[in-house]
Amino acid sequence: MTEPVLADVRALRDFRAALAAADAAPSDASVAALRQAALPLVNQLRAAYTAAGSPYGDDRPGLYHWLRHDIARRDRGAAEDQAS
Secondary structure (H helix, E strand, O other): OOHHHHHHHHHHHHHHHHHHHHHHOOOHHHHHHHHHHHHHHHHHHHHHHHHOOOOOOOOHHHHHHHHHHHHHHHHHHHHHHHHO
């Protein structure tokens, strides 16, 4: 695995661990740790959105709209592949 891929795996693993910890024992500290663990993932999403040309504007709602659209497109493709 390459270094960026390992970093992605590590970021996702850290986020999942922080999410489980916040779910098991909600507190200000666990929520702060969850937010901290989410930052690398959010930064990756922002970079991908920027690379796609920020098609829905440069604000947070635009990023979320793009993300929903991209996920829906991938889900449709997966459903079509299963139907074939």
